[in-house]
Amino acid sequence: MQIIEREKLDQMIQGLKAKYGDDQSALLPILQDLQSQYGYLSGVALQETAHALGIHPVEVEGVATFYSFLRTKEKQGKYVIRLCRTIACDLTGKARVARQLENELGIGFGETTKDGLFTLEYTNCLGMCDQGPALMINDRLFAKVTPDKVSQIVEDCRQDFLKSDFPKVVPSFVQKKGPIIDHGVQPAQGLKAALQMPRPDVIAAIRASGLKGRGGAGFATAVKWQLAAAAQSDAKYVVCNADEGEPGTFKDRYLLFEQTPFVFDGMTLAAYVIGSHKGFLYLRGEYLYMKDFLEDALAKRRADGLLGKQILGREGFDFDIEIRMGAGGYVCGEDTALIESLEGMRGEPRNRPPFPVDTGFEGRPTIVNNVETFVDATLIMAKGSEWFSRFGTEKSTGTKLFSVSGDCARPGIYEFPFGITVNQMLAEVGGIEAKAVQVGGASGRCVARKDFDRTIAFEDISSGGSIIVFGLERDMLQVAKNFMEFFVEESCGQCTPCRDGNVKLLEGIELLEQGRCSVSYLNELVKLGETIQLASKCGLGQSSPNAFLSIIENFRDEILGRLPQSV
Amino acid sequence: MAKILIVDDDHDFVQSVTSILEATGYDVSAAYSRVEGMEAVKTVQPDVILLDVMMDEPDDGFTMAQDLRRGGIKIPILMLTSVGKVSGMAFGKDAEMVPVDAYEEKPIRPDRLLTRIRELIKA
Numbered sequence: 001m002q003i004i005e006r007e008k009l010d011q012m013i014q015g016l017k018a019k020y021g022d023d024q025s026a027l028l029p030i031l032q033d034l035q036s037q038y039g040y041l042s043g044v045a046l047q048e049t050a051h052a053l054g055i056h057p058v059e060v061e062g063v064a065t066f067y068s069f070l071r072t073k074e075k076q077g078k079y080v081i082r083l084c085r086t087i088a089c090d091l092t093g094k095a096r097v098a099r100q101l102e103n104e105l106g107i108g109f110g111e112t113t114k115d116g117l118f119t120l121e122y123t124n125c126l127g128m129c130d131q132g133p134a135l136m137i138n139d140r141l142f143a144k145v146t147p148d149k150v151s152q153i154v155e156d157c158r159q160d161f162l163k164s165d166f167p168k169v170v171p172s173f174v175q176k177k178g179p180i181i182d183h184g185v186q187p188a189q190g191l192k193a194a195l196q197m198p199r200p201d202v203i204a205a206i207r208a209s210g211l212k213g214r215g216g217a218g219f220a221t222a223v224k225w226q227l228a229a230a231a232q233s234d235a236k237y238v239v240c241n242a243d244e245g246e247p248g249t250f251k252d253r254y255l256l257f258e259q260t261p262f263v264f265d266g267m268t269l270a271a272y273v274i275g276s277h278k279g280f281l282y283l284r285g286e287y288l289y290m291k292d293f294l295e296d297a298l299a300k301r302r303a304d305g306l307l308g309k310q311i312l313g314r315e316g317f318d319f320d321i322e323i324r325m326g327a328g329g330y331v332c333g334e335d336t337a338l339i340e341s342l343e344g345m346r347g348e349p350r351n352r353p354p355f356p357v358d359t360g361f362e363g364r365p366t367i368v369n370n371v372e373t374f375v376d377a378t379l380i381m382a383k384g385s386e387w388f389s390r391f392g393t394e395k396s397t398g399t400k401l402f403s404v405s406g407d408c409a410r411p412g413i414y415e416f417p418f419g420i421t422v423n424q425m426l427a428e429v430g431g432i433e434a435k436a437v438q439v440g441g442a443s444g445r446c447v448a449r450k451d452f453d454r455t456i457a458f459e460d461i462s463s464g465g466s467i468i469v470f471g472l473e474r475d476m477l478q479v480a481k482n483f484m485e486f487f488v489e490e491s492c493g494q495c496t497p498c499r500d501g502n503v504k505l506l507e508g509i510e511l512l513e514q515g516r517c518s519v520s521y522l523n524e525l526v527k528l529g530e531t532i533q534l535a536s537k538c539g540l541g542q543s544s545p546n547a548f549l550s551i552i553e554n555f556r557d558e559i560l561g562r563l564p565q566s567v
Numbered sequence: 568m569a570k571i572l573i574v575d576d577d578h579d580f581v582q583s584v585t586s587i588l589e590a591t592g593y594d595v596s597a598a599y600s601r602v603e604g605m606e607a608v609k610t611v612q613p614d615v616i617l618l619d620v621m622m623d624e625p626d627d628g629f630t631m632a633q634d635l636r637r638g639g640i641k642i643p644i645l646m647l648t649s650v651g652k653v654s655g656m657a658f659g660k661d662a663e664m665v666p667v668d669a670y671e672e673k674p675i676r677p678d679r680l681l682t683r684i685r686e687l688i689k690a
Contacts, residue, residue: 199663200664203630204637227625227629229664230661231658232657232659233657353653353655359656
């Protein structure tokens, strides 16, 4: 690198430091901006960034090589085509689109064309599961891509499509509205109501509603907020987990676009309750196309006095929200990994305890809640606890947004009360003939027909919102294989059960595919799966064998003794 | 003699504190959850409440203190907990979120416990 180029690079890094901060928490956004400027992160760029932030170059390289959207080896093409390879797109013909992309570009996945125009990659869920197969070109989404559309898309790129008016946003299909989607509440109404109440009363209202976290784990929101509120600290943080990476989940995409004020109202009222002045919305890298839209929404809130100093005229209540982009990493949806990522580290989960609520961002009390949880909290403040708790079951109050995809007549977003049976849900979505339903995405469980009368609720089958329907013709071993490939790719590699165990499970699936797996070996694989559930460090590892184990349990007859030609 | 209500889900702790307080001459009652505690406040009408934080829920003590104050009950509360040690967080008296009269981390020496109780009764 010539001296003049190096000086230019240094100047850019200094500018980015001024914009994002001068500590390690600024590392990820700085690397993301450098990559978009230079096409990749060269060794020199990594070293200069390390020097500027006063951290060791090895740490910077460790971060740069952790995230799938950051490139350190070769310059990426002007157009980075990322094709979704997760299960819902797989069910809708991803393989043929992939083949046609390779044909049109003359390269394989993971390669860049010689003219430097195109890079072709696989990516995990783009949140377009109801409109697959989906691909993303830079920050633009393409839904329902067919092999014959591929050549046109490639040609549009050659004609410099970034200058065209191609819409960035693909609409969401809301198939069934309920009290959360069709709420009739005005923006800021819930926030105003909360700010008129003493902080303990807000928590009491959330507690009375029975609201539990909508990400899937189902921790009581009021307890989390109460502990953070009661803690004494010089700083506290509110984090909205918009890292919607669970395959088959796309309801947060809808909420972020269509219910934007209510997400930010929820974050702001949470800040009021716990005494925070700073919030982060951690947006997954695959949702880059939303960033400008959300930044505009935040700017409008600042202009309207809903963010910044003395919000709604309340003395001492200062709060602002910053959007931080993920860079490709499913594990960052786990709240401690998300916090690591916010701090500019590799997105590796922490040991628990301590929990984020006591030792979160920069060691301070931090609440991390799902997008939907913030919306629900806002509406509870506007409409009351009883309004919310009259829906659902005793232990799982309220309604839940579900992202439905796969083999059904009407994929899209549905709002159902907790306690709905799988059968009732299938009737609504037009999938009554289903052979199985994956509830809760890759980390959820595969529910077979015999269990279709079970309910979706925290006390029965829990779900963060992903529902993938499998029709009668689906090969369940291929489904299990897709999920295991996903976890092998997405394991952060920190702990052995998850890092190595999932590779072994995938090898076992490949043996099953070839019809070369004995029952005793299959039983060993099941034991291994149970060990992974027990011994993994974080939620990702602990839930990674769920799909495999439930498919083996429910479809053993279909899977054993295959003939090679049936593969 | 003054009445003391202990609200704590740790039966061993309740038993040992009860014997210390009874030996000193206090009239001691116990409840083992937030719900039982709220009920006992009405029936016992204690002069001082010893309140744990982590019971069925990890924030039950905070919730109970807030609920009592919201209900206009001003009985002195000595929060006696290891929540700070367990969670690594710093807690303490806070007029709004932790509306108690005194806050002590467990374990506590018996003489200090008796001193704090005497102070609260005098106040």
